[in-house]
Amino acid sequence: MEFHELYRPLTAAPFRDSTVYREILPLPVLRPWVRCFWEFHGGNGLSTLVTPDTCMDVIFVFGERPGTLFCGIDDTTVWAVAGPGGRQTEQFAIRFYPWAAALFAEDTLRDAKNLRCEAGAYFPKLQEELAGKLSAVRTLEQRAAVAECWLLAHLDAQSLNGDVLQAAWEIVESRGGLRMGDLSRSLHISMRQLERLFREHMGVSPKKLSGLIRYQSLWREVLFDRDFNIHDAVLRYGYTDQAHLLNDFRKYHLLSLSNARAFAYGNMSHFYKTRP
Numbered sequence: 001m002e003f004h005e006l007y008r009p010l011t012a013a014p015f016r017d018s019t020v021y022r023e024i025l026p027l028p029v030l031r032p033w034v035r036c037f038w039e040f041h042g043g044n045g046l047s048t049l050v051t052p053d054t055c056m057d058v059i060f061v062f063g064e065r066p067g068t069l070f071c072g073i074d075d076t077t078v079w080a081v082a083g084p085g086g087r088q089t090e091q092f093a094i095r096f097y098p099w100a101a102a103l104f105a106e107d108t109l110r111d112a113k114n115l116r117c118e119a120g121a122y123f124p125k126l127q128e129e130l131a132g133k134l135s136a137v138r139t140l141e142q143r144a145a146v147a148e149c150w151l152l153a154h155l156d157a158q159s160l161n162g163d164v165l166q167a168a169w170e171i172v173e174s175r176g177g178l179r180m181g182d183l184s185r186s187l188h189i190s191m192r193q194l195e196r197l198f199r200e201h202m203g204v205s206p207k208k209l210s211g212l213i214r215y216q217s218l219w220r221e222v223l224f225d226r227d228f229n230i231h232d233a234v235l236r237y238g239y240t241d242q243a244h245l246l247n248d249f250r251k252y253h254l255l256s257l258s259n260a261r262a263f264a265y266g267n268m269s270h271f272y273k274t275r276p
Helices: 124-135 140-154 162-173 180-187 191-201 206-224 230-236 242-253 257-266
Strands: 021-024 034-043 046-050 056-062 067-071 078-082 088-096
Touching (some): 088 140, 180 191, 206 257
Antiparallel strands (some): 056 088
């Protein structure tokens, strides 16, 4: 089973699909590495809830103030305002899984947690070779096709550290429930070495990534499991009690479970609202 079949992180509004925000999946060969391509058209102070999805985004901004942005893994939630001051914003982005951005970066991602910077600081070749080509086309599908060609030409999965990839797999497979000591013993490397490798390749510690994946796995279950039972989830995800689960979720999402679910479904597209 591939990573993307086992783990598909969600945003706070995963059903949103409109003229403002839209996302599409990459080609199958890229799906273990790229969560999606997305576009945003908006402004005039439009706000959205940005929750930790464990991914890293390389964003291209078009229009009067073109540029690029790299967003590392977040462990906090914010209300983001697009187009402050009435400015309209047009963006296209590549959303990488946490273990994948290092494949295309030209520097370590040691300081990438909660980072916002020009994409060229970590991805100079990607920025230089894609910015012009992406601005020459207009639709999400066209821009995704351009990005896919570049990513495929530069994809070398063998260059990714095997211990990092195996550790990420074991964390994902356990839905964030694996003890770090057990992970270290499974890989036959010290915890200190594992910490160093994770910070260089993802910008976060194994423990931090594990906590974020546990939150994301719980969030998916809350949204899609009609028989979701919080008491069962406490045991399944290794929480000490119900209060621990609820407080941990709110720490990452800002909203309570019920309010988070209401927010997600309140942002559903017409397609999802009309489905049986």
